[in-house]
Each structure stands twice: as C-alpha cells, then as structure tokens.
Amino acid sequence: MSTVAQTVHVQPRTAAVFICVLAALAGLMFGLDIGVISGATPLIQAEFAVDDHTIEWIVSSMMLGAAVGALGAGWLAAALGRKRSLILAAALFVAGSLMCAAAGSPQALIVARTVLGLAIGVAAFTAPLYLAEVASGHIRGAMISTYQLMITIGIFVAFLSDTAFSYTGSWRWMLGVIAIPGALFLLGVMVLPESPRWLLMRGRGGDAADVLQRLRGDAEAVRREVADIEAQLRTPQRGWHLFLENRHFRRSVGLGVLLQIMQQLTGINVVMYYAPRIFQSMGYDVHAQMWFTAAVGLTNVLATFIAIALVDRWGRKPILYAGCVTMAAGLGIVGTLMHLGIDTRAEQLAAVGMLLLFIVGFAMSAGPLVWTLCSEIQPLKGREFGVGASTVTNWVANMIVGATFLTLLNAIGPGNTFWLYAALNLLFLLITLAVVPETKGVSLEHIERRLMDGHPLRRIGQ
Missing domain, CATH: 1.20.1250.20 (MFS general substrate transporter like domains)
Incomplete structure (x- = not known):
C-alpha cells in the first residue's frame, strides 16, 4: 500500500499531520464551491437574461446535489473505503467545475452545479470521518478543527478570485478556475493511506497495523489502537x-x-x-x-x-x-x-x-x-x-x-x-x-x- 510516509520518508508524526492537512483540503473544496457562485450570479443573469427565480435554482442546485451525495456517502465510505470515496469526490469536483465553465445554458449550469453538489456531499461526510480515524488522539481535535477552518478559507479565496475576475466580467473563469485546486487535491488524495478502521472492518488487520505503524511509529501504541478499534467494531451501528x-x-x-x-x-x-x-x-x-x-x-x-x-x-x-x-x-x-x-x-x-x-x-x-x-x-x-x-x-x-x-x-x-x-x-x-x-x-x-x-x-x- 502506498502511503505518504513511504513516499517522502518523514517522521511518523509529520506524516500523520501532513495526511490530515491534505484530507482537510476537502474543506477547502467545500468552501470554494460555496463562495464562488456569489460573484458569478450577476454576470450569469446578464449573459443568459434570466429572472431571479432561475438564479435561485442555479445557486440552490448545488445544495440539492449535496443532499443526495450526503445520503449516499455513508454507503460509499463503507463499500469503497474512505480514500476511494475522497478520490471520487475530488474527480466529481473537477468535472463539475469544468462543466460549469463550459455551460451553454442555465439548464446546463444547473446540472453542472448539481454534480458539484454531489462531490461536496460525499466529501463533507467522508473527510471528517477520515480525519477522525487517521489522526492520533492528541491531534484529532486540532485536525478536525482544521477541516472547519479550511471551509472558511475556501470561501474567502473564492471571494477573492471572484473579485479579480470581476474586472474582466468572466463568470466562466470564476466557476472554472476552482478545477485547478480540485485537480491538485485529487493528485494529493491518491497518495493517502486507507483508514485503518475501514481496513479492520474488512478483515485486513495486517494492512491496518502497517498503516498505523507508519503513522504512529510505536509498535505498542499501534497494538493498543488496533485493540481499541476492534473493541469499538464489536458495537455495531x-x-x-x-x-x-x-x-x-x-x-x-x-x-x-x-x-x-x-x-x-x-x-x-x-x-x-x-x-x-x-x-x-x-x-x-x-x-x-x-x-x-x-x-x-x-x-x-x-x-x-x-x-x-x-x-x-x-x-x-x-x-x-x-x-x-x-x-x-x-x-x-x-x-x-x-x-x-x-x-x-x-x-x-x-x-x-x-x-x-x-x-x-x-x-x-x-x-x-x-x-x-x-x-x-x-x-x-x-x-x-x-x-x-x-x-x-x-x-x-x-x-x-x-x-x-x-x-x-x-x-x-x-x-x-x-x-x-x-x-x-x-x-x-x-x-x-x-x-x-x-x-x-x-x-x-x-x-x-x-x-x-x-x-x-x-x-x-x-
């Protein structure tokens, strides 16, 4: 299994923090998508000559997709694993962003925003779950807080991006440029390890212990954590x-x-x-x-x-x-x-x-x-x-x-x-x-x- 720790040969604590920060970038994607539509709507309304009701649908279609994505995210995280669910969310995010930029009609834009919503719904469920399962106890709270902070940073960055593109009047660039951090997130999440908890749920105890060893660097701590997870799994949802x-x-x-x-x-x-x-x-x-x-x-x-x-x-x-x-x-x-x-x-x-x-x-x-x-x-x-x-x-x-x-x-x-x-x-x-x-x-x-x-x-x- 490919892990960050294997790839860059860093200390376990540094690797664990890096993994959590990378996963928390899902929060950045979340924030970017919330914020980016704000500056684009006046330009979209002018280009397509649509009324306020259509603009409301363009804005809210993302949340409809997110609700559907959140409904299915639990099943995806259990069936595919946390890592592959995040990869799917990142891929949908990139695809949805490019679809928004290329939209030739309000209806196409609504569909594209719904795809983006699916990505956000899956990521908003899976990223905090992954963080909670990969971070060690003494940094778990800070890492989950980092995810929340990244959402607000994403909103701010999207607002800044909208402000820059407002001088050109290009709403397509506003909506499309967020595919770039989305692609970087997709590449980064591919090198994340799978959640040890999910591996144990699948009966892959050896793989789970291997991941934890690279993240914790302490064989006794790994043994205790594996035992704790196994005890928790005996209390089924x-x-x-x-x-x-x-x-x-x-x-x-x-x-x-x-x-x-x-x-x-x-x-x-x-x-x-x-x-x-x-x-x-x-x-x-x-x-x-x-x-x-x-x-x-x-x-x-x-x-x-x-x-x-x-x-x-x-x-x-x-x-x-x-x-x-x-x-x-x-x-x-x-x-x-x-x-x-x-x-x-x-x-x-x-x-x-x-x-x-x-x-x-x-x-x-x-x-x-x-x-x-x-x-x-x-x-x-x-x-x-x-x-x-x-x-x-x-x-x-x-x-x-x-x-x-x-x-x-x-x-x-x-x-x-x-x-x-x-x-x-x-x-x-x-x-x-x-x-x-x-x-x-x-x-x-x-x-x-x-x-x-x-x-x-x-x-x-x-």
Missing part, C-alpha cells in the same frame, strides 16, 4: 432500528435536525450566496460589491478562531447565546437602515459594518458549534445515523434558503427580509435556552447515559 425502537434516540436525532435548521435559518448563506446583491441594495457599485464580499470572507475566517479559542473555556451554550444576540443585532440594524434609506457614505459603511458583525456572530458560534453538538449528543450505536440525518437536513435547509432569498427580497423588500432573519435568530436564542444541552467537559458516555435515562435534552450534559 444500528441507527435505523434504534430510531424506530427508542424514543430517547429519536429525541437526540430530532435535536440534531433542529440544530441544523437553526444554523441555516440564521441567514448565513443568504450572505454567502448573494453578498454582491446585498451590497448593491446598499448603493455600492460593482467593484465595491466584490471587495466587500471578500471582506465578508476574511471576517468569516478570522472570527472562526474565536470559537476555537473559547469553545472549551466558555462552553457551548454561552457562545451560542452571544452568537444569536450578535447575529440578531447585526441583521436587525441592517434591516432598519434599509427601511430608513441608505443615502450617505456613513450609512453605507454602517450597513456594511453591521453585516460583518453578523458574520462574526455566526462564525464564532452556530457555524462550528452546531456540528460539534450534533456529534456529541448522539449515542454510540446510532451516531452515524444521527449525524447523517443532521447533515442531510443541513443541505436541505441550505437549499431552501438559497432558493427563496431573492423571492423574499422581491416580495417583502430588503428591510423586512433582514428583520425576518433577525427575528429568527432571537427565536433560536430561546430554543437554545430551552432544549440545547451544555456538553463542555462531559464525556460522550455520560451524555449517552443521561439521554437514554430520559432526562430533558437541555440537561443531558449535567
């Missing part, structure tokens, strides 16, 4: 049966689904997909729209570090409270400014500042913490099912947001639309208070016992 039979598991799945709906209805992807349109409504010209969109991406990256720094100090719920208040305040003030009319330079800058405040609120709270909570609240025997259900919900809710924003703008106006999202964030504050548990410093086993004993959801972390 039976999520669907557990969901049908156990009402307490249904509660945790329901909470995971609710958390993902909350995350999407904060309005984050309204900004990510339609930022230039929002800045246009504030009175900015085309190039200013693009530069402020890039500022949104940079703010998203930097504010993610707030969550990384505070999540294990403050806890999940205090950060979610702060995030919901911040997001509601930011969007509420933007809505108020749009109602009153944005006429002066100071009012324009105030509106931009409040939108960036909203981004800070999301990136420090609901962005990373919803994913953390969704994995923590599910019992071991149903974890894959529970996380899978919440992931598919995320994409479906994402698609609904992408497919309705311009319709809302046209129907009730920009000011009322932002007030609506501000009100939803205040509602989510109350929901967090009522049902979301605090899981800081609590073992997954303790959370599972409290859940299955029938304690209220908000108290299963106590």
Whole structure:
C-alpha cells in the first residue's frame, strides 16, 4: 500500500499531520464551491437574461446535489473505503467545475452545479470521518478543527478570485478556475493511506497495523489502537432500528435536525450566496460589491478562531447565546437602515459594518458549534445515523434558503427580509435556552447515559 510516509520518508508524526492537512483540503473544496457562485450570479443573469427565480435554482442546485451525495456517502465510505470515496469526490469536483465553465445554458449550469453538489456531499461526510480515524488522539481535535477552518478559507479565496475576475466580467473563469485546486487535491488524495478502521472492518488487520505503524511509529501504541478499534467494531451501528425502537434516540436525532435548521435559518448563506446583491441594495457599485464580499470572507475566517479559542473555556451554550444576540443585532440594524434609506457614505459603511458583525456572530458560534453538538449528543450505536440525518437536513435547509432569498427580497423588500432573519435568530436564542444541552467537559458516555435515562435534552450534559 502506498502511503505518504513511504513516499517522502518523514517522521511518523509529520506524516500523520501532513495526511490530515491534505484530507482537510476537502474543506477547502467545500468552501470554494460555496463562495464562488456569489460573484458569478450577476454576470450569469446578464449573459443568459434570466429572472431571479432561475438564479435561485442555479445557486440552490448545488445544495440539492449535496443532499443526495450526503445520503449516499455513508454507503460509499463503507463499500469503497474512505480514500476511494475522497478520490471520487475530488474527480466529481473537477468535472463539475469544468462543466460549469463550459455551460451553454442555465439548464446546463444547473446540472453542472448539481454534480458539484454531489462531490461536496460525499466529501463533507467522508473527510471528517477520515480525519477522525487517521489522526492520533492528541491531534484529532486540532485536525478536525482544521477541516472547519479550511471551509472558511475556501470561501474567502473564492471571494477573492471572484473579485479579480470581476474586472474582466468572466463568470466562466470564476466557476472554472476552482478545477485547478480540485485537480491538485485529487493528485494529493491518491497518495493517502486507507483508514485503518475501514481496513479492520474488512478483515485486513495486517494492512491496518502497517498503516498505523507508519503513522504512529510505536509498535505498542499501534497494538493498543488496533485493540481499541476492534473493541469499538464489536458495537455495531444500528441507527435505523434504534430510531424506530427508542424514543430517547429519536429525541437526540430530532435535536440534531433542529440544530441544523437553526444554523441555516440564521441567514448565513443568504450572505454567502448573494453578498454582491446585498451590497448593491446598499448603493455600492460593482467593484465595491466584490471587495466587500471578500471582506465578508476574511471576517468569516478570522472570527472562526474565536470559537476555537473559547469553545472549551466558555462552553457551548454561552457562545451560542452571544452568537444569536450578535447575529440578531447585526441583521436587525441592517434591516432598519434599509427601511430608513441608505443615502450617505456613513450609512453605507454602517450597513456594511453591521453585516460583518453578523458574520462574526455566526462564525464564532452556530457555524462550528452546531456540528460539534450534533456529534456529541448522539449515542454510540446510532451516531452515524444521527449525524447523517443532521447533515442531510443541513443541505436541505441550505437549499431552501438559497432558493427563496431573492423571492423574499422581491416580495417583502430588503428591510423586512433582514428583520425576518433577525427575528429568527432571537427565536433560536430561546430554543437554545430551552432544549440545547451544555456538553463542555462531559464525556460522550455520560451524555449517552443521561439521554437514554430520559432526562430533558437541555440537561443531558449535567
């Protein structure tokens, strides 16, 4: 079996970190695809002379593909293995990007975006799974956080790329250029080793031990890790049966689904997909729209570090409270400014500042913490099912947001639309208070016992 450690002859720890960073580049692909459409939509609308409803379909078709990809990703990861699933996702990403660049009609663009979505759906499931199974315990948290960070970096890079190509007016280059990092990722992922856990699932204990030896460099540590994995595999996943039979598991799945709906209805992807349109409504010209969109991406990256720094100090719920208040305040003030009319330079800058405040609120709270909570609240025997259900919900809710924003703008106006999202964030504050548990410093086993004993959801972390 070909591995990075064999190829470049580096120390086990360095090889392990390199492998995890390379796999985390799947997050970069994810972020690029989310961000790149934002700057392209005005140019696409002008070239094809389509209405806002068609633009909504072009934007949201990626999320439809991602939902389908996420539904099948668990089966693919089990049947093909984690590595080959990532290779498939990378190949689909490159193909979808080139199809977007070559699209001769809105319908062709929708198909191409759906292919991209399939790639993202598979990668978004498989990459964190691969990272969790390959990284050693003392760097696992950092590596999974790196994946989340790479998503925000990908969005920022896509916004910068859109800004550069906006001066030429070439939306085809905007959508097609991301095939280049996609191809590099495809080449890189080909040299990754297969997950030791998957190899043991397939009865290939010798291959699993060989991979772990190259990654860990300690025969005794490898023996213990193989024994631990084998012990875990004796607890089979039976999520669907557990969901049908156990009402307490249904509660945790329901909470995971609710958390993902909350995350999407904060309005984050309204900004990510339609930022230039929002800045246009504030009175900015085309190039200013693009530069402020890039500022949104940079703010998203930097504010993610707030969550990384505070999540294990403050806890999940205090950060979610702060995030919901911040997001509601930011969007509420933007809505108020749009109602009153944005006429002066100071009012324009105030509106931009409040939108960036909203981004800070999301990136420090609901962005990373919803994913953390969704994995923590599910019992071991149903974890894959529970996380899978919440992931598919995320994409479906994402698609609904992408497919309705311009319709809302046209129907009730920009000011009322932002007030609506501000009100939803205040509602989510109350929901967090009522049902979301605090899981800081609590073992997954303790959370599972409290859940299955029938304690209220908000108290299963106590």
